[in-house]
Amino acid sequence: MLQQTPVARVIGPWTAWVQRWPVPSAMAAEPAGEVLRAWGKLGYPRRALRLHECAKVLAAQHGDRVPDDVDTLLALPGIGDYTARAVACFAYGQAVPVVDTNVRRVIARAVHGREPGNPSKADLADAEALLPRDGDGRPAPEAPEFSAALMELGALVCTARNPRCGECPLAGDCLWLARGRPAHDGPPRRTQKYEGTDRQARGRLLDVLRGSSSPVERAALDVAWTRDTAQRARALDSLLTDGLVDVTDDGLFCLAGEG
Structure with missing residues (x-):
């Protein structure tokens, strides 16, 4: 949850999360869509899918326990260099460098x-x-x-x-x-905007599905993002490709695994 997200935004969702799913097997037993719904507005929802996949691996292969070494952690779904080293260092006290x-x-x-x-x-x-x-x-x-x-x-x-x-x-x-606190003089630092982007469009579409207890028609998604129909279609296609959204046999849309 802390990947690309400030601590202040994570505390509430994390607390509710661990109360609901205290061990990986508890989360693994839920459909992916329910995990996406609990993820809420934390952003980058593919992280929720990877966490769900990770929970399944931990339950099936690691005795419901998070491994303590970097190499094993790196082999888990959704775990990259920072997270692997942060877990090894801060959860298990290992002397590995952590860079954020x-x-x-x-x-x-x-x-x-x-x-x-x-x-x-x-x-x-x-x-x-x-x-x-x-x-x-x-x-x-x-x-x-x-x-x-x-x-x-x-x-x-x-x-x-x-x-x-x-x-x-x-x-x-x-x-x-x-040196007198010199300003940055190298290549421009990469920044990520949000307003008006495909990310924002994707978030609006997911909001509709998270708020519904049953699959919805395409029209319900169309009204969620009206500023650019081509962008809306692109955002929906990417949600389907990423496995965040499913289409039911009768053409309705729902969160992953809820069709």
């Missing part, structure tokens, strides 16, 4: 003396190089705590806008601050 937007910002500023650019494979190596080490050069037991602290520092102090450098424990060693 906040960590990238802190490292770019403090270590490289610049604003962060677009994500790259070097980000993970940068984070791993900063992990505290023991006398043999291996990551120390406090490495997970360090990773959490780095993430919190970026979220609360070294923020994208109006960083609180006067309160930062790294201020004395921050190359970006020493």
Whole structure:
């Protein structure tokens, strides 16, 4: 849920989610459409489908337990580099680097003396190089705590806008601050807009289906997005292709698995 979504938006849905489905097998027993309905407006609903698929694998192959090693986690549906390492680090205390937007910002500023650019494979190596080490050069037991602290520092102090450098424990060693806090001068950072996009159109169509207890006619979807009929058709086609929406035998539309 936290992929590309702020914590404040996740807390409510997550709390309801784990109360309803405390173990993977409980979710795996539900149809995909019910999982999509519970996902609500968190966005990027394909994440909900992947989570449902992941729950099935965990129930069938891992004894209803989330694995504790990165490689096994990466083999699960919907689990990428960040999530695999975050679970291994924060849930199981493993000394693996974890990189999110906040960590990238802190490292770019403090270590490289610049604003962060677009994500790259070097980000993970940068984070791993900063992990505290023991006398043999291996990551120390406090490495997970360090990773959490780095993430919190970026979220609360070294923020994208109006960083609180006067309160930062790294201020004395921050190359970006020493250079006078230079502005970003590399390639334009990729941004994602939402208003008027296919993503927004898809969300409006899904809203109709989430709010209905039975399949709906095409007309109910047509009125949900009227600004561009070609875009609406494209959005619906993509929902069908992604497996988020099904068509019943009599031509009605419903959430996945509810036909």
